[in-house]
Amino acid sequence: MPTYKRMLVAIDLTEEAPQVLDKAKAICEAHGAKLILAHVVEPVGYAYGGDIPMDLSELQDQLDKAAREQLGKYGEQYGIRKEDQIVTVGRPESEIHRLVAEHDIDLTIVGSHGRKGIQLLLGSTANGVLHGTECDVMAIRIH
Template sequence: MNHYQNILLAIDFSDYGHYVAQRAKQLVDQFSAHLHIIHVLDNIPMPDTPYGLVIPLDEDSSYDLLEAEKNKLKQISDQLDIAPTRRWMVWGEPQQEITQLATQQHIDLIVVGSHGRHGLAVLMGSTAKGVLYHADCDVLAIHLKEH
């Protein structure tokens, strides 16, 4: 088995994000890999913005919700010691943007949280499930148990 060299952490800023991030960091340390991070904006309105738009992290905007999301990504990235050149925020559909970035950046492993929901949530699909089926690399879905 080849060692992972580039690991992509797909983060959603949920209450479980810290747990998923720590699992990704453990893998990075184990394989001496580079850690990349992506956050896909799909939960805040982005007026007149097409899907697939990469949000510049080093430019200020007048949009408070966007700046709050950028600050969250910066804080997590700084805690995990992720280089600014390996941080992405994209407006779009999570599964598509995550898998597309993984291909572009030659990612070996995508780490994503999964709530393991049943019933209607499974029929509607989840980000983890979509990434698993569409990624060209390995995917590690960290099972998140609700307490």
């Protein structure tokens, strides 16, 4: 089994995030690796189809601030330093690929809902991460 040195755990800030974080922290400790915690906020215009003729920057700022606060709570709870907590805006798969490259990550950990068989990853963010990154990807099944 390879020894991982730098791990990225990407979470979605739902009540299921601790399931992913618990396992990610244990894997990180078993390898003596550095753990970087990330959350990607999707652009508001993207989420609403981009056809709304209004300025959504205030809403985007509120979402970003709320994500940073929640990520900070998880970071504190799991002993992840502030400088290793990243909130970014964009498409989750693309942003995770960028973070993997920027931080020389060798294992990316994401959550995946409990579908069966091949459907476990198809159509999900985990699938997008898996098929575009240069490092190993681990999908933690969320119950």
